[in-house]
Amino acid sequence: MSDMSVTFLGTSSGGGPSESRNCSSLVCDMLANQSLWMVDCAEGTTRQFALQPFHAKPHLRIQKIAKIFITHMHADHIMGIVPLLRNLLFPPRDDNVFPANSTPRVEIYGPAGLRLFVRQIMKMSLTRTSDKYVVHELLAAEDSETPCQPRIPDSPLSNFNIAEPHILHCSEVAGLDIRPSPDGLWRAITQGSGKMSKIIVDAGPILHRDPCMGYVFSEVQFPSRKLVILGDTHDPSAIVPLCINPPPSLLIHEATDSHISHHADPSGRLSRRTAEAVHEKALSRGHSVPEMAGSFAKLVNAQDLVLNHIGGRFPAPRSAKDFARQQIMRDIETKASHAWGSGKHVTAARDFMRIDVPFNAGDSLASTDSTWIKGEIEAFRAQASVGEQNELITMEYTESRASTSVQRRSNDIEGSERGSKPRGRDRQMPAHHPGRGGVLARP
Numbered sequence: 001m002s003d004m005s006v007t008f009l010g011t012s013s014g015g016g017p018s019e020s021r022n023c024s025s026l027v028c029d030m031l032a033n034q035s036l037w038m039v040d041c042a043e044g045t046t047r048q049f050a051l052q053p054f055h056a057k058p059h060l061r062i063q064k065i066a067k068i069f070i071t072h073m074h075a076d077h078i079m080g081i082v083p084l085l086r087n088l089l090f091p092p093r094d095d096n097v098f099p100a101n102s103t104p105r106v107e108i109y110g111p112a113g114l115r116l117f118v119r120q121i122m123k124m125s126l127t128r129t130s131d132k133y134v135v136h137e138l139l140a141a142e143d144s145e146t147p148c149q150p151r152i153p154d155s156p157l158s159n160f161n162i163a164e165p166h167i168l169h170c171s172e173v174a175g176l177d178i179r180p181s182p183d184g185l186w187r188a189i190t191q192g193s194g195k196m197s198k199i200i201v202d203a204g205p206i207l208h209r210d211p212c213m214g215y216v217f218s219e220v221q222f223p224s225r226k227l228v229i230l231g232d233t234h235d236p237s238a239i240v241p242l243c244i245n246p247p248p249s250l251l252i253h254e255a256t257d258s259h260i261s262h263h264a265d266p267s268g269r270l271s272r273r274t275a276e277a278v279h280e281k282a283l284s285r286g287h288s289v290p291e292m293a294g295s296f297a298k299l300v301n302a303q304d305l306v307l308n309h310i311g312g313r314f315p316a317p318r319s320a321k322d323f324a325r326q327q328i329m330r331d332i333e334t335k336a337s338h339a340w341g342s343g344k345h346v347t348a349a350r351d352f353m354r355i356d357v358p359f360n361a362g363d364s365l366a367s368t369d370s371t372w373i374k375g376e377i378e379a380f381r382a383q384a385s386v387g388e389q390n391e392l393i394t395m396e397y398t399e400s401r402a403s404t405s406v407q408r409r410s411n412d413i414e415g416s417e418r419g420s421k422p423r424g425r426d427r428q429m430p431a432h433h434p435g436r437g438g439v440l441a442r443p
Contacts, residue, residue: 004030004197004225004357006252007060008308009048010040011349013256013287014076015312017044021351023076024309026252027060028227030217030357031194036060037067039215039229045080046087052352062087067190069201070110071231072212073117081108082121089129089171104173105131109189109203111211112143115175122169123160134173138186138203138213141179148174185242186213197221204239208232209286216242223359225249228302232256232309234286236296237377243300244373249360251302254309255332255348256287264331270313290332294339294346299380306355307336307348316350 007029010022017023023042030037038045049062065088070078088106108118115135121127137146147166161167168174181187186203193199198220206214214230216239228248230236236253243251259275262268282289290307297305310316314332317325329348336346347355 005354007354008349009045010042011308011310011351013309013311018312020316022048030199031192034064035066036064038065039069040071040077041068041080041084042076043079046083068108069215070114073111073113081118085133086127089131092128092130104134106133108135112137112139115146116165119169120162123162126160129171132171132173134175136175136178138178145177202242204242206230206233206236206239214239225357225359227357234283234288237381240377246360247301250304250357251297252306252308253293254288255290255293255307256309256311257282258290258332261331264327290336291339294336295380295383297340305346
């Protein structure tokens with residue numbers, strides 16, 4: 001069996017980038033064929049490849065990225081896509097010669113709006129590349145499709161005219177519009193095969209202030225591994241059907257905010273906020289605290305848990321001797337661990353951390369009966385006190401199945417991520433597989 005690992009390139013919430021953390025991005029190395037899959041791509045992600053420690057094993061290379069998965073359309077998760085493409089696809093030798101090949105070098109998956117976002121920035125920035133890319137959109141029932149009309153050959157105007165958003169960029173291949181299966185999940189949206197493993201990728205909706213999703217990477221053979229990566233969320237329970245039988249070998253869950261115990265913060269700068277106030281604020285902004293991550297890990301019987309999307313008030317330790325920051329991180333990890341109840345250590349991610357995905361040794365849930373699973377989900381949601389917040393954020397939980405109907409309410413980046421500023425030393429720096437279960441339609 002080959003090694004499977006995750007390397008965190010950015011672990012900050014939207015308040016970053018900061019002195020110690022870049023915004024969201026991670027890379028999965030799971031096929032042992034030198035192919036990398038990325039989840040989210042914030043501003044500054046390209047530079048993180050250059051900043052990675054020289055001794056890093058494996059040493060990540062941009063040119064090895066084959067797939068990019070986007071969880072949602074907030075700026076701290078997508079603003080690095082086009083700069084990354086410019087480095088990945090290479091500039092053409094002749095500005096007037098456009099790529100003739102129809103096979104994309106990189107595939108991008110994500111929610112409605114992603115295709116147009118990438119296309120228009122590529123056009124506005126007059127970006128030309130030697131290779132092609134493609135954007136596949138995972139559409140909810142109410143989402144409309146983004147047209148992919150072919151460009152007019154040898155017409156520079158049609159290549160970069162943003163007034164014609166329906167026309168493909170000269171480096172773009174028409175992508176798929178992937179509709180959910182009847183259970184509300186996007187099943188087998190793509191797959192990959194390596195020397196000794198095969199991975200199938202599923203996706204499911206999770207609740208945040210705006211439409212968001214999580215991705216599940218499942219190894220086919222036995223013994224298997226399952227990697228679950230969630231975007232921003234205050235309630236990921238709709239994705240539970242993808243996270244059970246077998247359970248996750250590794251769960252990556254956000255923990256944007258946290259109450260800090262007084263013993264971990266003698267100065268009182270962070271511990272003066274009550275646990276209730278922190279919890280309420282996180283829920284109101286569609287985010288999680290460590291206890292919520294631990295509770296979800298318990299619900300799906302995860303084998304390992306890593307906390308990600310850490311708030312700007314919690315800078316990463318600069319070294320093993322940075323005892324003050326280490327103490328804060330340990331307090332956050334302990335809170336998640338207690339809620340998880342597994343007796344295992346929880347890890348708070350930091351930039352350039354590499355985590356191996358273990359083989360699945362966990363037990364499946366006690367039952368696969370839909371009524372039993374629904375009861376467990378409702379108990380989790382009640383414990384996390386997310387019921388009332390779901391109504392405030394205008395997201396509806398469909399009781400007939402564990403799925404979510406997500407309605408767009410706002411295109412704004414959440415106020416907490418746009419307006420909050422890290423404190424002290426951590427203040428901001430300048431900064432085509434058609435799938436088995438989904439219903440696919442070419443534009």
